[in-house]
Amino acid sequence: MAEAETLSHSGICVxxxxxxxxxxxxxxxxxxxxxxxxxxxxxxxxxxxxxxxxLGDFLFAVALAPDFMPMPPDxxxxxxxxxxxxxxxxxxxxxxxxxxxxxxxxxxxxPVDHPEAGPFGQSVYFKDPSxxxxxxxxxxxxxxxxxxxxDLDVG
Amino acid sequence: MPDAGSxxxxxxxxxxxxxxxxxxxxxxxxAAFYAEVLGLERSTLPWPEAEGxxxxxxxxxxxxxxxxxxxxxxxxxxxxxxxxxxxxxxRDKVARRLGxxxxxxxxxxxxxxxxxxxxxYFFDPDGNRIQLIARADTDAGGxxxxxxxxxxxxxxxxxxxFYAEVLGLTPVHRVGWATADYARAQAWADGKEDMAPGTRxxxxxxxSIVNNRLVPRVNMQVYFACGAGRLAVYLANQHFQESPExxxxxxxxxxxxxxxxxxxxxxxxxxxxGWRFEGPVSHDPGLPIAASIYLRxxxxxxxxxxTAGDAAR
Numbered sequence: 001m002a003e004a005e006t007l008s009h010s011g012i013c014v015x016x017x018x019x020x021x022x023x024x025x026x027x028x029x030x031x032x033x034x035x036x037x038x039x040x041x042x043x044x045x046x047x048x049x050x051x052x053x054x055l056g057d058f059l060f061a062v063a064l065a066p067d068f069m070p071m072p073p074d075x076x077x078x079x080x081x082x083x084x085x086x087x088x089x090x091x092x093x094x095x096x097x098x099x100x101x102x103x104x105x106x107x108x109x110x111p112v113d114h115p116e117a118g119p120f121g122q123s124v125y126f127k128d129p130s131x132x133x134x135x136x137x138x139x140x141x142x143x144x145x146x147x148x149x150x151d152l153d154v155g
Numbered sequence: 156m157p158d159a160g161s162x163x164x165x166x167x168x169x170x171x172x173x174x175x176x177x178x179x180x181x182x183x184x185x186a187a188f189y190a191e192v193l194g195l196e197r198s199t200l201p202w203p204e205a206e207g208x209x210x211x212x213x214x215x216x217x218x219x220x221x222x223x224x225x226x227x228x229x230x231x232x233x234x235x236x237x238x239x240x241x242x243x244x245x246r247d248k249v250a251r252r253l254g255x256x257x258x259x260x261x262x263x264x265x266x267x268x269x270x271x272x273x274x275x276y277f278f279d280p281d282g283n284r285i286q287l288i289a290r291a292d293t294d295a296g297g298x299x300x301x302x303x304x305x306x307x308x309x310x311x312x313x314x315x316x317f318y319a320e321v322l323g324l325t326p327v328h329r330v331g332w333a334t335a336d337y338a339r340a341q342a343w344a345d346g347k348e349d350m351a352p353g354t355r356x357x358x359x360x361x362x363s364i365v366n367n368r369l370v371p372r373v374n375m376q377v378y379f380a381c382g383a384g385r386l387a388v389y390l391a392n393q394h395f396q397e398s399p400e401x402x403x404x405x406x407x408x409x410x411x412x413x414x415x416x417x418x419x420x421x422x423x424x425x426x427x428x429g430w431r432f433e434g435p436v437s438h439d440p441g442l443p444i445a446a447s448i449y450l451r452x453x454x455x456x457x458x459x460x461x462t463a464g465d466a467a468r
Contacts, residue, residue, distance in 0.1 A: 015335070016333040016334070017332040017333070018333075035312055038311045038375060039309060039310050040309040040310075040390060040392070040393070040394060041309070041394075043356070043358065043372070043374070043390065043392060045359075046370075064337070065334045067334065067337075067338075068334055
């Protein structure tokens with residue numbers, strides 16, 4: 001089996017694509033990159049109903065859940081329904097991003113301070129309208145140029 | 156779920172539907188049917204860009220134009236239909252007249268909440284699907300008023316972008332974007348809900364190489380506010396023959412009534428967007444429409460933006 005090199009993209013299931021578009025584009029500033037099954041040809045091929053977004057260099061698909069998914073309690077803002085996506089912002093922009101969430105009426109928990117010895121600075125936790133848990137974090141190591149992975153090809 | 160105010164208007168001064176140009180095999184026979192069954196009035200006025208047509212007047216200066224055409228696509232299983240609003244008493248009268256004509260009546264559960272269950276569908280002699288919506292607040296003695304027309308496209312996002320961003324129409328109802336719509340599709344598949352043709356489909360699964368199980372799906376639909384009426388755009392559930400790409404006018408055609416200032420603004424907007432159109436064309440005095448812009452939408456549907464003329468009652 002080939003080694004996985006890196007994360008290519010994520011798929012996030014939602015209950016309402018329009019609501020998700022308003023949230024991911026309008027609140028988080030994602031860009032719509034594509035859509036599937038809004039075309040007759042796709043419907044004849046039985047493709048799933050989803051849209052693709054990019055946020056920075058992160059590509060993710062937002063797919064319409066064919067059945068209702070369990071939702072976390074309204075008041076729970078931090079957690080993981082199987083997965084949580086964390087988006088990184090620069091430390092200098094973090095306060096502004098948090099203020100943006102507040103002004104757009106998105107309930108969040110935090111900012112939470114992370115241990116100084118670790119790579120993470122602070123996080124806020126929230127969720128999308130379909131109950132998917134999300135996080136925005138700034139990283140202490142944002143200016144660190146990591147060494148290239150070791151060359152394991154010993155021939 | 157409504158996206159915005161239910162009576163939102165674009166800056167085209169959109170007043171609603173102006174007219175519908177419908178394909179029939181025999182204009183005289185079809186006109187007699189529409190006049191007898193729906194109570195539309197025959198008009199002797201000619202209609203621009205509708206050769207050999209029979210013209211019928213609905214209430215509020217709206218018209219139905221029946222154009223003879225040899226080759227007609229079979230639209231019975233598509234979402235394409237035309238809807239009129241009338242008073243409940245008038246609805247019952249139409250039902251009796253349809254019975255006398257031996258025409259069947261079909262009732263379905265509806266996606267748009269405002270269409271409720273207080274109406275029915277029938278086919279004209281040429282297979283065009285007509286919907287009647289009964290409303291208590293409608294003039295009991297009046298002829299039916301055109302409420303909406305549904306067209307189909309092969310790319311619903313492009314169509315929405317065109318109608319919303321180029322023509323400035325407001326989407327007010329949408330089906331197929333939400334899990335709840337798929338729950339209703341399942342109810343339809345289970346035989347618990349009867350839905351109008353073109354609104355649901357059984358779909359093969361992209362990944363079902365081994366089992367060929369079909370899943371129920373919704374055909375996507377967006378309804379745009381059009382004055383007090385609606386322009387409904389359905390994602391086609393089958394491939395269909397689109398009109399020639401270079402054409403700007405033809406049959407069938409949907410006429411939207413705009414203000415004179417709105418017509419000029421539409422020309423500007425279409426020019427800015429680089430969208431092909433013809434007009435504004437001024438018509439002869441004394442007709443129900445004074446001037447028109449003709450264009451073909453991204454789904455190949457012919458759309459006409461028309462201002463009211465002297466003969467619009």
